Amino acid sequence: MFEYCTDPKLIEGFQWWSCYLTNGKHISFYFSFIVVLGLLALTVPFILLFGFTGALAQRASFAPLRWFGTIYTSMVRGVPDIIFFLFVPIAMDQGIEVIRHKIKCSDWSEPIRQGNDFVVCTAAKMPLSSSPQWVHETYGFILATIAFAIVFGAFAANTIHGALNAVPKGQLETGAAFGMSPKQIFRRIHLPQMWVYALPGLSNLWMILIKASPLLFLLGVEDIVYWARELGGSKTHRFAYPHGDWRLGYFLFLLVFYLFLTWVSEKVFDRLMHKLSRGQNTAAGMA
Amino acid sequence: MTLTKLLAGAAIVAITATSAMAGEVVRMGTEGAYAPYNFINDNGEVDGYERELGDELCKRANLECTWVTNDWDSIIPNLVSGNYDTIMAGMSITAERDEVIDFTSEYFPADPSSYVALSSADASATTGVVAAQTATIQAAFIAASDATVVEFATMEDTIAAVRNGEADSVLADHAALKDVVDASGGTLAFVGDDVAIGGGVGMGVRESDKELRDKFEAAIASMKADGSLNTMIAKWFDGRKAGY
Structure with missing residues (x-):
């Protein structure tokens, strides 16, 4: 990074630290913060989408749709996260590859499953093995986003379902008395009032999501916890910056980061709650 | 939102660009x-x-x-x-x-496996609680012997376990442990006899x-x-x- 960094063995003190903290590995570490924050930002809209779809499906008058909603929320919530994260992305990945294999290599005669091996033709690989590493990482990132959205969407669906039921019936009946159609009631009264009841549950979900980011490494995305462990591990003379076991320091830094993220989220949720409660038929809204 | 577009766009470009030239990598x-x-x-x-x-x-x-x-x-x-x-x-x-x-x-x-313990320990450290990396030949070896095995996900964790007293010694490939012992400044040392396991x-x-x-x-x-x-x-x- 700096000119004096060419031989780290000769420098010490501030210069050593400034070189150490800007070496390639640390840059990857800093970049992984962006990856994690990006994943969080990216999954939230999908979680809400899955949540709404699930909740509305649970309320549907068409029975199969209702069953689908119920099965989705109860099944996904019941499976341990770690199993889900091992299964869903691998199943998705292999599913995509099998479809591509069938389309692109229809003349392939060998079976896809050969003993333990999962073999598809080179052109069906997803991503292709010739793609640069960042494509593989982006692909893993997208799979992770989908897996997170499915899991947390199920929890969100249950929260939203409960919140929709919590809106006082009188509010909806008043809407009907004013001659609104069911659609209008839903859009103008039911949905806006629902948020107040859903927000505490959704904020819980957000907090859990923040802490779930190390699950990313299961999918090959190198997250902040992975890099902290890697950087903190003791380094022998083979490294340019030898040091002992510094994992405690790195993990303390992560602790501060996660606490900061939690603190900011709390503030944002407080504001949001305050805003949404205004004029609502709840204790917070009346005050 | 821009990040979404950026990533989605980049992924599409990458997938279409690379599918054109599927070389053997x-x-x-x-x-x-x-x-x-x-x-x-x-x-x-x-x-x-x-x-x-x-x-x-x-x-x-x-x-x-x-x-x-x-x-x-x-x-x-x-x-x-x-x-x-x-x-x-x-x-x-x-x-x-x-x-x-x-x-x-x-x-x-084939590299003999060695035990490493705190430099104050004696050969009895090899028969007490021994740390090894999960799913290694060393872990299987200790499990089959009289010693108690504790498994860790990485080599680094096995060394940390010895340092903080959770395990009496660690068993791993000699070459990998030699680096650790050299860098420990005398706090860690090889103990007991090497064992020949695996090819x-x-x-x-x-x-x-x-x-x-x-x-x-x-x-x-x-x-x-x-x-x-x-x-x-x-x-x-x-x-x-x-x-x-």
Whole structure:
């Protein structure tokens, strides 16, 4: 990074630290913060989408749709996260590859499953093995986003379902008395009032999501916890910056980061709650 | 929102761009936490004996190679499901592993495993609680002996367990432990006698990938024949004489 960094063995003190903290590995570490924050930002809209779809499906008058909603929320919530994260992305990945294999290599005669091996033709690989590493990482990132959205969407669906039921019936009946159609009631009264009841549950979900980011490494995305462990591990003379076991320091830094993220989220949720409660038929809204 | 578009756009561009030129690229899987065999250097790249050897083997076999890292725990499952094509991760050739994947012939001779404990400990540390990395030949060896085994995900964790007293000693490949002992400034030391477990270290490939295995097999044979493998081992393992 700096000119004096060419031989780290000769420098010490501030210069050593400034070189150490800007070496390639640390840059990857800093970049992984962006990856994690990006994943969080990216999954939230999908979680809400899955949540709404699930909740509305649970309320549907068409029975199969209702069953689908119920099965989705109860099944996904019941499976341990770690199993889900091992299964869903691998199943998705292999599913995509099998479809591509069938389309692109229809003349392939060998079976896809050969003993333990999962073999598809080179052109069906997803991503292709010739793609640069960042494509593989982006692909893993997208799979992770989908897996997170499915899991947390199920929890969100249950929260939203409960919140929709919590809106006082009188509010909806008043809407009907004013001659609104069911659609209008839903859009103008039911949905806006629902948020107040859903927000505490959704904020819980957000907090859990923040802490779930190390699950990313299961999918090959190198997250902040992975890099902290890697950087903190003791380094022998083979490294340019030898040091002992510094994992405690790195993990303390992560602790501060996660606490900061939690603190900011709390503030944002407080504001949001305050805003949404205004004029609502709840204790917070009346005050 | 812009990030979403950016990523989605980049992914689409990448997928369409690369599908046009599907060349043969071999993805080399490793752990990146077992110096000097393989580790992540200060630039965040895979480095070590296996990196240098792997690149040379690819050159001799006329293959284009890229490196990827994977947890030791799931390194074999991810090979058979096709996330990468080879394993070069200080993996000893054992009959158990050979049932699931195929190995090339060894590129590093059978290395005795050694015990390391705090320098104040005596030989009894090898029969108490012994730390080992999960799913290694050492873990299996201790489990079969009278000593109690505690398993950890990485080599680093096994050393930490000895330092904080959770385990009396750690059992691992001699070459990997030597680095640790040298760097410990006298706080850690080898104890007891070395034990010979497992065969040499070889490259793992899928059983269905005979063609790739043969290519690397030929490259390893040519490096053994011209002595360059011996030179490389001497370079990374403090002048060790492999005698291939």
